[in-house]
Amino acid sequence: MPFIPHTDDDIRAMLASIGASSLDELFDEIPEELKNGRLDRIPPALCELEVSRLMTERADTDGRYLSFLGAGAYEHHIPAAVWQVANRGEFYSAYTPYQAEASQGTLQMLWEYQSMMTTLTGLDVSNASLYDGASGLAEAVLMAVRSHKSSRRVLMPATVHPHYRNTVGTIVRNQGIELVEVPYCTDCGHTLEEALRRFEGQDFAALVIPQPNFFGVLEPVDALADWAHANRMLAIGLVNPGTLALLKPPGKWGRDGADIAVGDGQPLGVPLSSGGPYFGFMACKQALVRQMPGRIVGRTVDLDGRPGFTLTLQAREQHIRRSKATSNICTNQGLMVTGATIYMSLLGPDGLRRVAARCHANAMALVAKLESIPGVNRLFRGTPMHEAVISLPMPAADALRLLKVQGILGGLDLQPYFPELGSALLVCATETKTEADLARYADNLARIVSKKVDLPPCARKRQA
């Protein structure tokens, strides 16, 4: 459905037809004192040339770095075709699809996205996306509490991304829902079943299981999911969809599979864009579909028996169910999902698997190189996916600053989030890194660290 603007002639003709002298006259019922008037503190309009110049200057201040930073948003190669196709007008400016007869293209694309997500997660139903991974996790927590009916407490491992824990806390805190932290094993870097024992016999609605976790370490998902079900709570899988092509999908965890899977879809063809927009995905078992928030597209037949698509199960949503709706979300990240669907179509299951495998190989190679630097060690024995935590013999913030001077983003300083780890850095290597890139990082870090390491007394004596 194209957008057709009015010309000045159109406007004049319409005003003449209804007998109004100007557009302002149509608003003359609004009292003068309520009108905003001129917006004095906004500078005058710039022309396209001036705006382009301004934005280019601002973009230049971002700089271009060789990035080894992950922690929830990942640099992946996006084939040129993805956004070339997604930029087509039919996708780019499609309207919100409540009018099924005018939105079959959009609805079919969303249905295909949903189908791909169910395959990737191994679960029965997917919605058409949420805002992002963090709010998606909050929605999963709310969904679990609604479904469980008796408990309003949820177990949240400390290995879940700190930003996600903050966001979920903000959203559920005033709804009488308590998040109970599960400590991690400082040796292996993941949650231990033993740590959950103390919660047995208590009533919880769900256990959140991140995979991989914030440290990049793989959690024992089968044992954790089975423990959750044995203790009468739901299992929520918080997963990176890019890694699902390689790892066991949430629907296959343990004996019965996770009940809900959520996460951020940014790794699937969405550019980093200084932090967003990204999109959240959610999939669940069939039995929970009526508690799942967000839009759901269904495939059906029209009055003539021909196949078609429409939004379905809308009675859960707030425009119908109002205060008792599953959520107040009544939208989805349509454009990002379009990109992700095209990305997944282009790569296919094989391509996704190869990307994930290359990320893992690069991360292992990077860690091996960094570990060979005196004073640098890998923390945590657990298997890393494409991120790992290394400890440094100097404050991580200083190392990062010195790496940045060399045009390298070295990773995330974990001091603000996990001070108990001492000087620790979360490093990430995706398929975008070459051998030369890894060597450049390792060589620079070795140089930086060697200048700060205290030489033993015998070496100092020799220098004198």
Added chain:
Amino acid sequence: MSLPENLKYSKTHEWARLDDDGLVAVGITDHAQELLGDMVFVETPEMGKKLAAGAECAVVESVKAAADVYAPVAGEVAAVNEDLEGAPEKINQDPYGSWIFKLKPDNADDLSGLLGAAQYQALVDSEER
């Protein structure tokens, strides 16, 4: 609009019937199912749940709305109609024959506080005006 004389009615469009086994069967009226349209799902209450009179305890979902169903009298949920799980349309086809849940009433006399057929008809008429 069909309106059996032998049933009691609530202001919120439920019907109630005291059965020989002492349980009160509850459903929604013909008027209600007509307004709601084709049923797609019925969420029945939990067995054993204790309800006050007027408490919301079930949900009937149609293609265009999801409406709460309220307990007409205080009691404990003694039975839920599992036939409605796969065939919610029974409520449209036979509203008075499709009970949604049965209550063990705290006090069987509470039913006398509900509306009779004529009073319910008057209520519907006044709502339509």
